[in-house]
Amino acid sequence: METLIWLLLVEGLWLVAFPITFLLFRWLPDRGFAFSLISGLLLGAYAVWLGVNFGLPFNPLTTWLVSLAVFVGLNGWLFWRRKGALRRQLWAYCRSRWRLMLLEQTVFLLFFFLLFIVRGYLPEIRGIEKFANYAFYNGVLHSTTLPPPDLWFSGFTVNYYYFTHFMMAYLTHLTGVAPYFVYNLFLYTIYAMLAVGSFGLGYSMISGRRAKKVALVLGLLATLFVCLVGNLDTMRQLARPGERDLGLCSGVADNSQCFWWSPTRVIYDVRPVINAQGVEEILATETINEFPAFSFLLGDVHPHLVAYPFLVLGLALALNLWRSPRILLDQPAKVKMTYLGFIALLLGGTYFLNTWNYPTAFLIIATALLWQEWCKGRIYWRRLALYLVGLVGVSLTLYAPFLLTFRPFSGQPDIPPALDYPLLSAIGRNVGLVTWDRTPLGQHFLIFGLFDFGLISLLVILLRPYFKSGPLNPPLQRRRLSRLALYLLATGLLALVGNQLLFNLRLVNLLLSLSLGLLALGLSGGGVFLVAHAAMPVGYQRAKQAILLSGWIGLTLVGFALKTETLGLLLITLTTCGLLIFYGRPPRQTSGTTFCLLLTFYAAFILLPLELFYLRDMFESRGNSIFKYYVQIWVLLSLAAAYGIVQVALAARRFKPGYRVLWLVEALLLIAFSLFYPVIGSMARTYLFAEYQGLNGELWLQREYPADYAAILWLRQQAERDPAFRAPILEVAGAYFSEAARVSTFSGFPTLMGWADVHEKIWRIYDPLLEIEVAHRFDLAHSYLYSTDDLAETERILKSYNIKYVFVGALERSLKGEGVTETQLHKFAKFMRVVYDKDNVQIYAFP
Known part of the structure; x- marks a missing residue:
């Protein structure tokens, strides 16, 4: 009965928000139907939260009255302003696209009950962060003022981004369902919201009425990649079951549990430290590379988990702007202000939900606005900058009651002496330099291997026209290369290899190694330039080939010089995607392709600084920085890779039969390997589905x-x-x-x-x-x-x-x-x- 009441309320919230998203997402094929529930929850919870901050009591009656006032008021105003047109448009849309609407509802319910069944074997509110989140939730639920009291530190209020827990309390007051049921029902709802949002976003990345079947496949594949697949570490464990690197299973009674836990602990930062006795020892610090399948299997209703569907909502807003034939900043003031208000509400909400998501959502939406102007041939930088500044200002003002009471808990008081200056000291307290070996390429591929394959395949297809004129001609001839070019290139490459060897043997420290690496980079870079110059043929097209190839080689060498092979590949990804987005040969790629490239660009843009810096906290490591940003990167790359695989599959008919079969086999194997995680992980997490316990998260406490x-x-x-x-x-x-x-x-x-x-x-x-x-x-x-x-x-x-x-x-x-x-x-x-x-x-x- 509790589940039925909950779903009826959720469906009602979905429907009352649809007229709003119908107008906001007018350039998406489903008119925002997949994002209506996410938007409705955001609007309703925000309105009640704001009312409580202004003195309204937080109880079921107030929650219902404020929610009705917001949705009836907004919808009534929209229908009145459109003078019957909106009603006719909605009716026409529902008649023509009811199958799509039904499919999106089916996706929502399918993933809701999928998690309902799996988590029903382990519904207990116990373990990892569940106590903390349940305490926040109960503090909000029983609070008469905001911010709510801190149940674990009497006399003080919560110093945390508690919008997640306020949303839980908001739905509790609307439904009247008991809190020990709400915890798990809310978890299942967030998972289903993420699934239907991923489907809607994937479906909308394909343009044209004739591409409905392809859009359907892409939507389902995007949902699969975002919500179900795991990384490839599970296959590593299956292939080498005796290997447990760096004590991944320490403290775990049954090694089978490692199959659901250790894929989120792939990257270990190994660095030398000086202990209290002044002796150097090697410290291995784990980082956290969560992904949605693990997060929802774990079951912590933590801010980063609840922020998943709201990040997808931000991406959908950006795609809507991306596909719009009209420049938003050229629209009438009421249109611009409407979008500014909704985008600001979302951006501020991401800050309140999970502060780490705010920069990502803002940058992607800002790039979509820039893209609109770029496509029209002229960028009005001043008005764009003013609009973006206003967007940030309004987004923070809307959530001022939270910002005025929240004290960030990042940073450390000690700073290096070289940074003991006003501005530099503030940076030094909050940002640390990674002075140890960064992410090995093998570990990167263990986490993102499936997505890397899809995106590399797409980039090869997109770059193929630039190399269609054949190989560099005339071919490289040793006689055409000066001795200087060969000496510089050989010396630089030997210096890079030797420097890495000396550093690994700990014969040179990091500062000296970086200096030698930069010197070697200069030598090899000069050699690459001279080789490219000698090989560059006459003709603009082939000159671009030589420049592009030499640039890629140079960026790879940069990565090795700075002690991380991953860095060079990230730089290549950034430059390649950036050039294809803004300088693709006319006619430019479809909006879906450029948006896919945008997602890939920002994934690399976020990954790159994580190889060089970390945000300082009490752990003094990359652990939290990687954790908070990798969950966002997973969403970006999974959506982009789904699009890439579908596009390459469509283009595979032009491949030679051998290449086509090879690519299809590799793609299917990687997808199959990634699907081992939800199967084996669920079995390990639920102790082989030992006992179905239902929905009550407090049952364990009653038993024990x-x-x-x-x-x-x-x-x-x-x-x-x-x-x-x-x-x-x-x-x-x-x-x-x-x-x-x-x-x-x-x-x-x-x-x-x-x-x-x-x-x-x-x-x-x-x-x-x-x-x-x-x-x-x-x-x-x-x-x-x-x-x-x-x-x-x-x-x-x-x-x-x-x-x-x-x-x-x-x-x-x-x-x-x-x-x-x-x-x-x-x-x-x-x-x-x-x-x-x-x-x-x-x-x-x-x-």
């Missing part, structure tokens, strides 16, 4: 801690009768990813201290005094307040933190192993009254 769970339910019931009953509670604190803080997480009562390290410590890193306070509270809640015999001091500390309740349950009694006695656990009864005592669980309260 029945007495504690009964007490938590009692707390909830008291708070439902009297909201003033909800007050700070003391429970035992523990390590991150443990089951500590279970009372606050599942009851919605704030606690003195939840997970300190890697959570509260990160969220409060902006203030050194708060970092100290986090450590102090952890000591109090983890042991001192339960173990001390000083009653007066215990009472004073509890009252100083406004703690009203003390919880003594199973985890608190586990402190007996650390020397805490039963008498010490019962000491609270001497100055507090017992309000709950059942099955060896007590709750004490101040009168």
Whole structure:
């Protein structure tokens, strides 16, 4: 019944948002139907969030009234302004494209129930970040003000981008479904939104009425690549099951679980460090390269996961602008302002959802606007810049209540002495230089191998006309090359190889190696230039061939000189895609092809700086930077690769039979290898589908801690009768990813201290005094307040933190192993009254 109520509400939200997207996405074949639910959730949640910030109560009645006002008001205004035209257009569209609409609904429901079935074997809200996200959600759900209270740090508000959890609470108030069902239903909905959005975007990249079947194939392939496939690391494990590099399975009871976990830990940064004894040792730091199939299998309703469909929505807006025959900035003011408002709402929403997505979404939309003007032959830089500045300003203003209370938790206080200047110091605190070996090419292909194959195939097809005039003619003759060219080229290449060998043997440090690499680059670059000059034939077309080839060789050498072979290939991708986008031979490629190149360009544009820099945090590594950007890169490359494979498959009929069969076999094998992950990963994650448990995310707590769970339910019931009953509670604190803080997480009562390290410590890193306070509270809640015999001091500390309740349950009694006695656990009864005592669980309260 809960699932039915949920789906009915979701479908209603989808339909009421369609008239809005019908007008906004007018240049897409499905008129934005695939993106209506994403847009509707964004509009509805934002309107209620803004109302709560201006003093409205956050409850089911307010949520319904504000949502009705927004959608009835917007739709009524649109229908009134269009004087019946919109109604006729919608009716005509539904009559002519009902099959497409039905198909998109089918894709949504198919992926919703696919995850419903798989996650039904492991619905528990436990493990990794689930406690943290459920605590945020319960904090928002029971809050009367915003930002919501931090349930793990009583007396403080949340310092996190909590729009994800507000959306969950928004749908909870609309549906009336219990929170322990909502957690998983919301997860399934986000997955289905991503699937239908990917389908709609892939379908829209193919132009022309005659290409409907091809568009259908592309839409399905895009959905497959974005939502289902994994990387090729699963095949590496199957091929070499005994290999477990760098302890990938450490701490895992069953090695079969590695098949779902370790494909997201492919890249390890291996670097020398000096330990406390002054001895150099090798440190291997893992990075995180998640992808949607893993994220949804894991089941953490984390901001980066919820941001997936909203990134796709941003790409759909860019594609709509890309395909528009009209320049947006030439339109009447009301049209420009309408688009500015919606794009700003989306951009600001991406900042609020997952701040890391904001630059990507902005750059792609900005490039789409630039492309519109470029295609018309003239760029008005001033008005474009003003519009983009206004877009950023409005997007941030719309979410000002969040921005004014949020303190970023990136950066570190220490900086290198060379950067101890006003502007440079700010950069140095937030950006670090990668001074160790970067991503090996083999690891890059393990992650993105399927997509690289599709995109390289497409680039070969697109570049083929430029080499159609045949090979360089006359052929290279050694007699035409000067001795200087040969000496420079040979010396430079030997220097590059020797430098890499010396660095790997640790005979030279990084600075000296970079200097030698740049010197070798200059020598080899000069040799390449002279060789290209000698080989360049008469004639403009063949001159371009020589320039292009020498440029590619030069960029590859740059990569090796700067200690990363991946860098040169990324530079080649950037330059090639950029040239094809803006200087493709007329007639230019179709809008779908250029948009595919744009996605590839920005994927390389994001990957490239990750090889050189990282955003500093408490981990001081590339781990978080790679994590937050690789999830975006996966979406960009999967959509582009799906388009590339479809286009190359269409062109394969012109291949020689041998080449055609070879390419098709390689493509099918890579797709098949990538599909091993969702199959084997699901089996490992669910313990071979051992026990179907359903939808209740709290069932595990009821089974494993029945007495504690009964007490938590009692707390909830008291708070439902009297909201003033909800007050700070003391429970035992523990390590991150443990089951500590279970009372606050599942009851919605704030606690003195939840997970300190890697959570509260990160969220409060902006203030050194708060970092100290986090450590102090952890000591109090983890042991001192339960173990001390000083009653007066215990009472004073509890009252100083406004703690009203003390919880003594199973985890608190586990402190007996650390020397805490039963008498010490019962000491609270001497100055507090017992309000709950059942099955060896007590709750004490101040009168």
